[in-house]
Amino acid sequence: MKALITGVAGFVGSHLAEHLLSQGIEVTGTLRGHSSLRHIRHLLPDMRLYECELMDQQAVDQMMTEIRPDLIFHLAAQSFVPVSWDSPAETLTNNIVGQIHLLEAVRKLGLASKVLIACSSEEYGQVEEDEVPVKETNPLRPVSPYAVSKIAQNYLGYQYYKTFGQHIVRTRTFNHTGPRRGEQFVSSNFAKQIAEIEKGLKPPVLYVGNLEAKRDFTDVRDVVRGYRMALDYCEAGELYNIASGQCREIREVIQILLRYSTVEITIEEDKTRLRPSDVKVLVGDYTKFYQQTGWTPEIPFEQTMKDLLNYWRNELA
Numbered sequence: 001m002k003a004l005i006t007g008v009a010g011f012v013g014s015h016l017a018e019h020l021l022s023q024g025i026e027v028t029g030t031l032r033g034h035s036s037l038r039h040i041r042h043l044l045p046d047m048r049l050y051e052c053e054l055m056d057q058q059a060v061d062q063m064m065t066e067i068r069p070d071l072i073f074h075l076a077a078q079s080f081v082p083v084s085w086d087s088p089a090e091t092l093t094n095n096i097v098g099q100i101h102l103l104e105a106v107r108k109l110g111l112a113s114k115v116l117i118a119c120s121s122e123e124y125g126q127v128e129e130d131e132v133p134v135k136e137t138n139p140l141r142p143v144s145p146y147a148v149s150k151i152a153q154n155y156l157g158y159q160y161y162k163t164f165g166q167h168i169v170r171t172r173t174f175n176h177t178g179p180r181r182g183e184q185f186v187s188s189n190f191a192k193q194i195a196e197i198e199k200g201l202k203p204p205v206l207y208v209g210n211l212e213a214k215r216d217f218t219d220v221r222d223v224v225r226g227y228r229m230a231l232d233y234c235e236a237g238e239l240y241n242i243a244s245g246q247c248r249e250i251r252e253v254i255q256i257l258l259r260y261s262t263v264e265i266t267i268e269e270d271k272t273r274l275r276p277s278d279v280k281v282l283v284g285d286y287t288k289f290y291q292q293t294g295w296t297p298e299i300p301f302e303q304t305m306k307d308l309l310n311y312w313r314n315e316l317a
C-alpha cells in the first residue's frame, strides 16, 4: 500500500507520516524546496521525500506518474487564518490551484487513488450559539479568505467525485494541536511563551489576542488516526466533521497550560493579535464520522497541553 502526503514537512504531515509508517504503509511525502526538515528528519530512513511545487501542473504530473499512490492525503495549504487577510490572493491561489493540479493528475493518469481533502471547521464561520455542536449540514458563513479557500477545496473535491467518479473523502477538521504545532497558532504560541518565561528568555508577560473565542480542540495524533480511517471506511463524495465535541474558551487554554508550570505571569492584550473578524464559537458534532469509522478522540486535552509545553521546553533546551 503506497501513500502520498502533500505537505509532509508540516505539523500534521509529520504526525501522519509517523502513523502510516507505523502501520507498514510505504510513504512518500511532498514538500517545497525551502521547507525545513526538522519535524521529519527522524523519519527519513523510512520515508521517501519528493520535492514538488503543487502550483506546477507538470511537476505534479511527473510525480504522480512515478508514484501512483493508492492513498493521497492532501494536507499542503496556507493554513494560518491571519495570513489570509494579508495575502488573500496567495492563500486562495495556493490552496485551490494546488489541489486542482493534484486532482487533474489523478484524472489524466486514470488512477484509482483514494483522496482525503483536509477541509476546515473555519468554513462554518459565523456559527450561532443555538447551532452548536455544528453538523456537516450547517450553513457556511465564512469570515476569512482562508475559510473561502477551504470551501473551494471542499466543493472541488465534491465536483471531481461527481464528474469523474474519483474516490474523494472530505474531512472538516476542527482545531487540532500537539507537539510540533507551528508557533503562530494559539495553544502553541502560549506554550512557547510560557517555556521562554520559564527559561528566563523573556519577561513574565504573556501576550494574547481574543481570549473570548471558543474552539473545539483535538490532539493531532487522534486526528491523523482519523485520516487513515477516513480513507479506509468513509464513503466517497461524503463530508465528515472531525472534532472532540468539547467547547473551550481560549482563556482556558492558558489556565490549563499554567497548571503544568510554576511561573507567575501577567496577561497582556497585544492588539496586533486581534483579527478583522474572528469566528466566535466552533464546536463540532462528529457523530457522522463516528458512525462510519468508530473513531473517537482518545487523548485528553490536558495531556495534549502538557506534551505541547514539554515540546517547547525541549526545543528551547
Ligand SMILES: Nc1nc2c(ncn2[C@@H]2O[C@H](COP(=O)(O)OP(=O)(O)O[C@H]3O[C@H](CO)[C@@H](O)[C@H](O)[C@@H]3O)[C@@H](O)[C@H]2O)c(=O)[nH]1
Pocket (backbone or CB within 6 Å): 079, 080, 081, 119, 120, 121, 122, 173, 174, 175, 176, 184, 185, 186, 187, 189, 207, 208, 209, 210, 211, 213, 214, 215, 250, 273, 275, 278, 279, 282
Ligand atoms: N494565533 C493566535 N490566536 C489567538 C491568540 N489569542 C487569541 N487567539 C484566538 O484563538 C483562536 C484560535 O486561533 P488559531 O490557533 O490561530 O486557530 P484558528 O484561527 O481557529 O484556525 C485553526 O483551526 C482551523 C480549524 O478550525 C484550521 O483550519 C486552521 O488551519 C487553524 O489550524 C482565534 O479565535 C484567535 O483569535 C494569539 O495570541 N494567537
